[in-house]
Amino acid sequence: MKQAPTPVPPAAGAVPTAAALALGDDALVLSHRLAEWAGNAPVLEEEVALTNIALDLLGQARFLLSLAGDEDELAYLREERAFRNVQLVEQPNGDFAHTIARQLFFSTYQELLFGQLAAGDGPFAPLAGKAVKEVAYHRDHAEHWTLRLGDGTEESHRRTQTALDALWRYTGELFEPVEGLEVDVTALRDGWLTLITKTVRQATLELPTGPQAGAWTAGAGRQGLHTEPFGRMLAEMQHLHRSHPGASW
Amino acid sequence: MTSTDWPLWEVFVRSRRGLSHTHAGSLHAPDAEMALRNARDLYTRRSEGVSIWVVPSASITASSPDEKDPFFEPAADKPYRHPTFYDIPEGVRHL
Numbered sequence: 578m579k580q581a582p583t584p585v586p587p588a589a590g591a592v593p594t595a596a597a598l599a600l601g602d603d604a605l606v607l608s609h610r611l612a613e614w615a616g617n618a619p620v621l622e623e624e625v626a627l628t629n630i631a632l633d634l635l636g637q638a639r640f641l642l643s644l645a646g647d648e649d650e651l652a653y654l655r656e657e658r659a660f661r662n663v664q665l666v667e668q669p670n671g672d673f674a675h676t677i678a679r680q681l682f683f684s685t686y687q688e689l690l691f692g693q694l695a696a697g698d699g700p701f702a703p704l705a706g707k708a709v710k711e712v713a714y715h716r717d718h719a720e721h722w723t724l725r726l727g728d729g730t731e732e733s734h735r736r737t738q739t740a741l742d743a744l745w746r747y748t749g750e751l752f753e754p755v756e757g758l759e760v761d762v763t764a765l766r767d768g769w770l771t772l773i774t775k776t777v778r779q780a781t782l783e784l785p786t787g788p789q790a791g792a793w794t795a796g797a798g799r800q801g802l803h804t805e806p807f808g809r810m811l812a813e814m815q816h817l818h819r820s821h822p823g824a825s826w
Numbered sequence: 827m828t829s830t831d832w833p834l835w836e837v838f839v840r841s842r843r844g845l846s847h848t849h850a851g852s853l854h855a856p857d858a859e860m861a862l863r864n865a866r867d868l869y870t871r872r873s874e875g876v877s878i879w880v881v882p883s884a885s886i887t888a889s890s891p892d893e894k895d896p897f898f899e900p901a902a903d904k905p906y907r908h909p910t911f912y913d914i915p916e917g918v919r920h921l
Binding site: 620621622623625626629714717718721725 | 832853854855856857859860863864866867868871
């Protein structure tokens, strides 16, 4: 991470650090999860597609974390509880269907969110205006795969339904208000549900019926409370930097 | 599923408006829509293109190396097929 962040002009006025961290951590953590497919994807073409998406997200993360502080320190030296990403993005890749379900839920949310931010004149408008196009492609990629897996073989249908059901409980957190982020959460949630419902039905799958957040949990990612697999992901992501402080290529 | 289950597609990329599509390479994909997306990720991620075509490799009929001589060699010694072979007479306008 030595190059300067994306060439978007610095935002005018005070940057809401909490919001920059929340969005930046979402992008960073999902980027890392997708990068775990490198060398493991089902086919070479899909590996390039997933790592391409990971690189887009990494670019967003660098810009957003730089608004909140030193990007390297924030990425590599924070403890688990200091991360503000939603729990959805830290969920393990699972099988390919889980990765696609996670992508469908998150990229649909991100496209609508960035659409709203780009239309405003807040500190995130320049980034959102640029990123909304790449995120639209991430959503398109996830939708096409959802259709093919859902309406594919009996096994791909079953696995995709399992993935949608398993990740559904993490989607409620996407629509919790974030301090300093001026978005219409209700419109975001309605738009998201409409798009997801359409894709899921078209893929001959069922929209999950369970709660979108676990009533039994003490909190969620935006408060720094993360699920168990996140600690191990972070250990791997931060290990090199922590073992060799200040090392560079 | 391995990529050998998927058909092969040939990818043609137009690098700029006004130029023609040029063969960029090939890839595996389950169908045309996915082939187009894979092509976008494999061949245009460094701004190489403004338009992509994908064609099933099986749909391409190619000349065979055995036919090289009858196909191409007779063209080698006919310079009068090139416009530069002809001198332009003086006084000709609008040519």
